[in-house]
Amino acid sequence: MKKIFLTFVLLCAFFSFLCCKNNEMTQIQIFQFNSFQVNTFVIWDDTKECVIIDAGCFSEAEYDVLTAFIAEHGLKPVRLLTTHYHIDHILGNKYLKDYYRLSVEAHQAGKPFWGDASIWAATFGVNQDDLVAPDAYLQDGDEVKFGHSSLKVLYTPGHADGSICFYNKNDRYVIAGDVLFHTSIGRTDLPTGNYDVLKQSIMEKLFTLPDDVTVYPGHGPKTTIGFEKVNNPFL
Numbered sequence: 001m002k003k004i005f006l007t008f009v010l011l012c013a014f015f016s017f018l019c020c021k022n023n024e025m026t027q028i029q030i031f032q033f034n035s036f037q038v039n040t041f042v043i044w045d046d047t048k049e050c051v052i053i054d055a056g057c058f059s060e061a062e063y064d065v066l067t068a069f070i071a072e073h074g075l076k077p078v079r080l081l082t083t084h085y086h087i088d089h090i091l092g093n094k095y096l097k098d099y100y101r102l103s104v105e106a107h108q109a110g111k112p113f114w115g116d117a118s119i120w121a122a123t124f125g126v127n128q129d130d131l132v133a134p135d136a137y138l139q140d141g142d143e144v145k146f147g148h149s150s151l152k153v154l155y156t157p158g159h160a161d162g163s164i165c166f167y168n169k170n171d172r173y174v175i176a177g178d179v180l181f182h183t184s185i186g187r188t189d190l191p192t193g194n195y196d197v198l199k200q201s202i203m204e205k206l207f208t209l210p211d212d213v214t215v216y217p218g219h220g221p222k223t224t225i226g227f228e229k230v231n232n233p234f235l
């Protein structure tokens with residue numbers, strides 16, 4: 001009888017261990033880079049595979065901060081993702097693409113921005129060779145896999161054509177780029193910006209997520225879907 005009980009306890013422990021493994025949450029590290037203070041995200045799970053979203057790093061010092069963090073935590077970057085092609089969100093893409101041998105992934109509708117790279121480079125005093133076009137395209141509904149985790153791509157134009165968000169349903173957060181901020185929304189006065197389109201994106205793609213989903217914007221502090229539904233004065 002004692003033996004059966006012991007076997008039962010061990011089996012319970014084993015299966016709860018398996019369950020825990022499957023419920024492992026992703027971890028997020030946020031950096032603020034370049035003069036626009038863009039939020040750059042490193043997200044990983046217990047496999048140590050990670051994605052980098054919106055590589056804003058723009059100096060040797062910022063490159064070092066990011067690569068040192070990844071090395072110190074034993075992480076393996078497997079995807080290099082971009083929410084949209086505004087210059088402040090892509091400044092580190094070339095460096096990281098070469099350093100980790102990754103493809104830059106973004107939505108194809110952002111083409112006007114990499115098509116006009118020379119104009120953007122001149123405007124912001126950046127070397128045009130440091131701005132690279134995407135190597136692969138993401139579409140609405142795609143699942144971005146890394147480790148045993150997944151981020152769903154939501155197409156959310158209005159701030160800029162080609163804007164996408166990355167939604168982690170399991171861990172209940174969304175990386176929102178410049179679409180939705182804490183009590184604010186993305187500006188719509190830049191090329192391809194459109195308030196009505198932006199509002200539609202937020203209403204249909206973000207405000208249909210559960211209220212307790214955390215929103216990590218491209219600039220500034222995090223918020224939640226529920227808080228913005230009630231408190232955002234621009235919607």
Ligand SMILES: [Zn+2]
Binds near residue numbers: 084160178
């Ligand atoms: Zn932007």
